[in-house]
Amino acid sequence: MHFTKGLRGLCMGLQDLRLFYAGQNITFKKVAQAGKTNYSISSRSVSQARSETELTTFEMNKHSQKAKISKAMKAYLQRSVEHDKFMETKITEYEIGKRHLANMMGEDPQTFTQDDINEALKYLMPSGLFEPKARPSMNHPLEDYQKMKEAEFDELGRPYHTLFYTGLPKFFSILQQISFKAQELDSLLYSTGNKPAESKLLSELVMQFRFAATSYLDELAILKDTVVVCNIHGSKLFTKEKLEEKLLEKISDKLYEHLCLSFERLIDHPYSATVGDFIMQYREPVTISLYAEDIPELMYNEKGVPYMTATGLRKKSKAEVTVYGQGSGKFTVNGKDILYFDSIQDREQIMFPLQYTGLLRSVDVEATAEGGGHSGQAGAIRYAISSALKSFVSPSMAEKMRIAGLLTRDARKRERKKPGQRRARAKYTWKKR
Amino acid sequence: MNSAKFILSRSTYFRSCLCSKNLSSVVTLDCLTESNTKVPRTSLNVPREHTKNHIGMWYNIEPNMIKRLFTYEGIAPHLKELTEIFRETSIMIREPAVSVIDYIQRSDLSVPPNKFILYGKHGTGKSLSLLHIIHHLAEENWAIVHCGYPVKWCTLFKEILPSATREGYYDHTTDASIWLQHFQLQNNIILQNPELVTMEDYHWTQREITPKGSPLTSIIDFGIGRSRYASECVFQLLKELKQHAQEGRLKLAVVIDGINSLYVGASHYRDTNRNFVPLNKLTLIEAFKPLLRSDWKGGVIVGSVDIIMSTKDRRESHLPRYLLTREGWETLDPFVPILVDKYSEKEFESAVNYYLDRRWLQHPAGASKEGKEELEFLGGGYPGELLKLVNGR
Numbered sequence: 001m002h003f004t005k006g007l008r009g010l011c012m013g014l015q016d017l018r019l020f021y022a023g024q025n026i027t028f029k030k031v032a033q034a035g036k037t038n039y040s041i042s043s044r045s046v047s048q049a050r051s052e053t054e055l056t057t058f059e060m061n062k063h064s065q066k067a068k069i070s071k072a073m074k075a076y077l078q079r080s081v082e083h084d085k086f087m088e089t090k091i092t093e094y095e096i097g098k099r100h101l102a103n104m105m106g107e108d109p110q111t112f113t114q115d116d117i118n119e120a121l122k123y124l125m126p127s128g129l130f131e132p133k134a135r136p137s138m139n140h141p142l143e144d145y146q147k148m149k150e151a152e153f154d155e156l157g158r159p160y161h162t163l164f165y166t167g168l169p170k171f172f173s174i175l176q177q178i179s180f181k182a183q184e185l186d187s188l189l190y191s192t193g194n195k196p197a198e199s200k201l202l203s204e205l206v207m208q209f210r211f212a213a214t215s216y217l218d219e220l221a222i223l224k225d226t227v228v229v230c231n232i233h234g235s236k237l238f239t240k241e242k243l244e245e246k247l248l249e250k251i252s253d254k255l256y257e258h259l260c261l262s263f264e265r266l267i268d269h270p271y272s273a274t275v276g277d278f279i280m281q282y283r284e285p286v287t288i289s290l291y292a293e294d295i296p297e298l299m300y301n302e303k304g305v306p307y308m309t310a311t312g313l314r315k316k317s318k319a320e321v322t323v324y325g326q327g328s329g330k331f332t333v334n335g336k337d338i339l340y341f342d343s344i345q346d347r348e349q350i351m352f353p354l355q356y357t358g359l360l361r362s363v364d365v366e367a368t369a370e371g372g373g374h375s376g377q378a379g380a381i382r383y384a385i386s387s388a389l390k391s392f393v394s395p396s397m398a399e400k401m402r403i404a405g406l407l408t409r410d411a412r413k414r415e416r417k418k419p420g421q422r423r424a425r426a427k428y429t430w431k432k433r
Numbered sequence: 434m435n436s437a438k439f440i441l442s443r444s445t446y447f448r449s450c451l452c453s454k455n456l457s458s459v460v461t462l463d464c465l466t467e468s469n470t471k472v473p474r475t476s477l478n479v480p481r482e483h484t485k486n487h488i489g490m491w492y493n494i495e496p497n498m499i500k501r502l503f504t505y506e507g508i509a510p511h512l513k514e515l516t517e518i519f520r521e522t523s524i525m526i527r528e529p530a531v532s533v534i535d536y537i538q539r540s541d542l543s544v545p546p547n548k549f550i551l552y553g554k555h556g557t558g559k560s561l562s563l564l565h566i567i568h569h570l571a572e573e574n575w576a577i578v579h580c581g582y583p584v585k586w587c588t589l590f591k592e593i594l595p596s597a598t599r600e601g602y603y604d605h606t607t608d609a610s611i612w613l614q615h616f617q618l619q620n621n622i623i624l625q626n627p628e629l630v631t632m633e634d635y636h637w638t639q640r641e642i643t644p645k646g647s648p649l650t651s652i653i654d655f656g657i658g659r660s661r662y663a664s665e666c667v668f669q670l671l672k673e674l675k676q677h678a679q680e681g682r683l684k685l686a687v688v689i690d691g692i693n694s695l696y697v698g699a700s701h702y703r704d705t706n707r708n709f710v711p712l713n714k715l716t717l718i719e720a721f722k723p724l725l726r727s728d729w730k731g732g733v734i735v736g737s738v739d740i741i742m743s744t745k746d747r748r749e750s751h752l753p754r755y756l757l758t759r760e761g762w763e764t765l766d767p768f769v770p771i772l773v774d775k776y777s778e779k780e781f782e783s784a785v786n787y788y789l790d791r792r793w794l795q796h797p798a799g800a801s802k803e804g805k806e807e808l809e810f811l812g813g814g815y816p817g818e819l820l821k822l823v824n825g826r
Contacts (some may be wrong), residue, residue, distance in 0.1 A: 329810065338813040339554075344822070347811045360806050 070157030075382060083148045090141035097138060114140070130416075149248050156183050170247040171255065174282070178262045181275045188271050228273035237263055242284070253329035298325070298391050308391045312384030314410050317372030319380035323388040327364030329354075333381065334368055353386040357393050379410060386397040442639065451688035465801035472790045473783055474525070475643065480534055480569035488782045494522045494568055502571055505563060506581030507690075518638045519791045525783060527558060529773045535567070537733050542684060545727040548768035550692065550739040552753050556817025557739040557773045560690050566735055567688055575686040576623045576678070578616065578671060578724060584694045584742055586717055596716055598637075598665045603707075603710050605717045609663030613656040613670075613716070624650050630680045635669055637662050649673060656690040668720035675724060677732035685732035687724045691742030693753075695721060696761035698744035699722035725764050732766075775814040781805070784819055794823040 022211065030100040096224070102112035105120045107147045117138050152169070161171040238246065240256040251259075259416070266272055269277060298306040306325035333340045341347050355359045365385060369377035387408035390398040401407055416422035422428050464508050475490040477483060483492070486727040499522050506515070516522045533549050540547050551559045569576050584607055596602035617624065631652065635643040635653075641659070649670065656666030678685035689695070695718055699709040712718050725734060738756040749755065752760055753770055776784060785805050788794040798804035812818030 100662075258677060329806075331810070338810065339815070339818070351807065351810050353809075355803075355807065360810055 002166060022245040030405035048098075048181060069155045070153075072153055072157040073151065073155040076151045076153075077367055080148065080151075084351055087141055087145065090145070094138070095390055101138075147248070168247075168249045168251065168255070171243075171249050171251055171259070173404065175259065175262060177278065178266050178345060181278055181292055182266055182269065183272060185266075185269045185271045186424065189269075228271060229269075229274035230276045230277065230279050232265050232267055232283065235280065235285050237283055243282075295390050295395070306392070308388040310384045310387035312380040312382065314379030314383060315372045315413060317369060317376035317380040319369040319384045321367045321381060321384035321388055322367060323392065324366070324384060325362070325392060327362060329361040330364040332366050333377075341378055343374065346374050349378040349382045350385065353389055353401070356401065356404060356406065357397060359389065359392065363389075365394065382406075437446075452470075465798055468800065468802040468805060469782070470770055470786050470789050470800050472786045474523075478582050480565060481531075481570055483526050483531055483534065483673060484508065485528070488528055488531065489777070489779045490526050491512070491523045491783070491787055492526060494520070494524065494564075498568065498571065501621070502567055502577075502579075502619055502627040502782040503564070503581075504618055505578060505611060508569065508581075509560065510599055514560075517795075519793070523562060523787070524565050524568075525780065526565070527559075527562060527773075527780065529559075529771045533566050533735060533771060534569045537566070537686075537735075542681075544729045545730050546687075546732040546734050548725075548765055549736070549771055550753050550765065550768045551735075551771045551773050552739075552751060552756075553773035554775075554815070555740050557775055557813045558816045559662070559739060559773045561739060561816075562743065562773055563688060563690050563735065570686045570688070571619070573686070574623065576683045577619050577684065577688045578674065578721075579611070579619060580689045580721060583689065583691055583718070583721075586715065587694060587698065587700045587712060590700070590702065593700070593710070593715070594661070596664070598659060599716060602719075603700075603704075604661070604664035605715070606660040606663060609667050609717050610657045610660040613653050613663060613669060616670075617650070617653050617657075621747070623683060624653075626647075626683070629677060629764050631673060632676055634733055637665070664716040664720070668716055671720050671724055675729050675732075679729045681731055683731075685724075685730065687721070687734045687736075689721065689725075689734075690737045691739055692725070692736035692765070693738045693756040693758070694742040695725075696745055696758045696764075697742075697756070722764065724726065727767075731759060734765075736765075778818055781809055781814055781819070784816065785823075788819075788823045799823075807822075 016097070049086055096110055098117060099109040100110035101117060101120050104124070105112075105116070107116060121136050121138060125136045129135050152161060154163060159165070159169075161169040161173070163172045165170045198352055238262060240251060240253070243256070243259075245271055263279065263282065266275065270280065296308070298308055307322055309320065309322045311320050313319075331338050338350070341350070350365075351360065354363065354365070367381045367384065369381055371377075383406075386401060390401060390407065393401070398407075417424055420428075473490045475483075476486050476493065477487070478492055480492075499516075501787050503513075508522075508791075512578050513784065514682075531549055533551075535546065535551060551562055553559055567577060577719060586605060590605055591607040593603050593605055596604045598604075623629075627648070629649045630646050631649065632645065635652065637643070637659070641655065641662075643655060652666050652670050652673070656663040656670070665669060674683070674685055677683050683701050695712065697712075699711050700715060702710045704710050724732075725736075738751075739752055740756065743756055747756070757765065782805065783810060785794065785799065789800055796804065799808075808819060808822055812822050
């Protein structure tokens with residue numbers, strides 16, 4: 001597919017020429033000779049060109065034979081030219097804007113970076129809009145505008161990809177590969193001397209005990225050495241959006257689901273490790289954000305009792321919590337006991353981190369909560385207790401807490417009321433006159 | 434996560450009457466720790482014999498006694514319903530009641546009455562401690578002047594009319610005659626004492642007179658029959674009782690649940706000027722107040738103060754000085770304050786086990802150590818809160 005890249009490079013290089021010859025009958029022809037690609041351009045009005053010197057650099061009419069070019073290619077080239085032209089104007093505008101902005105801010109335009117632009121815009125056009133995308137911004141056009149897809153066919157209009165007419169060639173080629181790999185693995189399974197029935201059983205069992213494969217396979221001693229399931233721990237399949245970005249193809253939810261299932265089945269195969277590289281190609285590591293340095297050391301008071309303080313936020317409430325070790329399960333909030341909260345739901349919110357870590361009876365909690373309503377305060381206390389408790393528990397438990405969502409700030413907030421509506425979402429009663 | 438450690442479905446919103454589903458537990462059911470579920474019961478059904486060793490145990494009050502003492506008032510409706518469901522009226526023996534019973538037994542009746550005021554946060558078991566005490570008083574043949582819920586005379590009254598006998602006062606009609614029936618039923622044995630006769634003539638109307646020397650029951654019967662004069666009857670009856678106690682013909686126990694409601698706020702009844710009638714203008718309320726003073730002997734006063742017996746603007750503290758107001762405090766002074774606190778660990782265990790035993794708490798996690806810990810945390814160890822959690826309400 002180097003051709004298309006070369007072609008585009010040429011197109012970019014021919015910018016001025018294309019500008020000059022816009023609207024004239026230009027034909028391109030690919031002449032492939034031993035890996036080297038040349039292009040010939042023939043035009044009836046070439047001789048009338050004003051800048052003949054430029055044209056000579058591209059070996060005009062070197063091969064004088066009349067080249068054929070498909071309509072699809074023509075259209076593509078047309079699109080490409082327009083796109084590049086458009087991008088160039090945008091980039092020029094961006095550069096000018098950047099210079100103006102630098103001057104306004106009294107900075108040197110040469111060293112004015114994107115960060116400086118963002119800061120300048122924030123200063124010059126302050127916005128109270130909630131959604132960051134709705135605030136004024138100025139990015140490089142290459143970031144803001146979608147990339148143009150390269151030509152998928154040659155100048156005769158013949159597609160390069162066998163699956164071109166599926167509409168989603170790259171996507172379906174992945175599916176196809178999965179299928180081929182599965183067949184390959186199956187043949188491997190049968191060739192090791194296992195009977196198909198046994199293999200089927202094995203496959204099912206592996207599927208069932210994927211996460212506990214090693215321990216379970218002890219029982220299947222005969223097969224133990226041969227079975228190698230692909231280790232996918234700590235990774236996940238690309239999200240639909242990421243896959244779309246990578247393939248530059250629009251994938252429907254249904255197709256993505258199909259892909260997920262296909263990959264799952266491949267991974268479940270007893271010999272999936274053989275095609276591990278292929279599988280991992282479409283997976284990305286799951287980031288684990290809780291690092292040891294995020295867990296502060298316990299503090300000790302003058303009596304030697306360990307304690308830890310933490311602050312929690314939720315909605316408009318703020319809570320400050322001190323958790324004492326060597327306790328008996330006492331809980332106070334603003335000088336009152338758990339009855340500070342009338343609703344059982346709020347009390348459960350507070351109880352959950354303590355119960356989850358199994359420290360309900362062994363720590364004392366002193367909390368102060370302010371602002372917001374009762375559920376906000378309960379949520380803030382829950383978050384603060386969880387943050388404080390991570391110093392009391394083992395790192396693996398802290399990681400479990402993180403996965404359970406205890407160490408994540410609940411960022412939901414009250415949604416604003418909209419004009420013309422009764423509340424944030426509720427509409428006024430519609431009345432037909 | 435390899436094991437499904439998520440909270441069990443909590444269905445507070447699908448409360449059923451007979452089974453508790455309110456218990457949520459972080460741990461799955463198969464990894465619960467077993468705990469002791471034996472209900473500590475005692476066969477000693479006479480409160481006199483209850484000692485500190487019995488604290489946390491449950492004892493039954495006989496149905497006859499319940500019928501005699503609490504037909505009209507004394508047990509809150511939701512608890513009464515519960516006793517029917519449980520097929521027994523069982524009370525946990527707790528420290529405040531045992532102390533008060535002990536104090537009553539050791540009281541010297543030749544001096545002004547001892548006063549015991551139970552106080553504590555709402556839902557700690559003051560009313561049920563009073564139940565225990567009343568049972569004791571009835572067993573010991575005390576004459577009981579019992580008022581189970583005076584707030585209802587201020588706010589939930591049936592009918593109030595300007596008094597026929599007192600200028601500027603207002604009388605309850607039906608409420609007062611119901612109370613007379615309550616008194617009569619509670620004290621039917623004591624009232625058979627021939628010594629209990631009226632000490633003066635009562636001219637209710639021109640034709641209806643209770644002459645001096647007629648039995649006290651004649652006042653009661655007249656009040657029950659003529660509800661227009663029932664409040665006045667209560668007033669005079671209590672005056673007579675006080676006098677009889679003073680002269681040693683009976684042991685008079687005054688038991689009022691929520692004494693502070695006699696002193697705080699106003700009734701919801703409006704007079705002709707559309708003003709709320711103050712409590713000191715209600716004959717029925719005023720009838721009880723002389724009994725709370727220290728100007729007599731031969732009796733005992735037991736009461737409780739609770740924030741919900743006060744008006745909504747006076748619920749900041751549960752302490753008697755605040756709840757009784759100056760008037761109440763000065764009338765009752767001196768008294769013995771008895772703190773009714775939340776369950777101790779042993780009592781809590783006993784209570785949960787009782788609900789389990791009665792199949793009122795049915796969640797499988799309820800019998801486990803974890804389940805009990807959860808119930809204790811969520812309810813803060815308060816008896817009332819526990820009852821709410823196990824869907825007693």
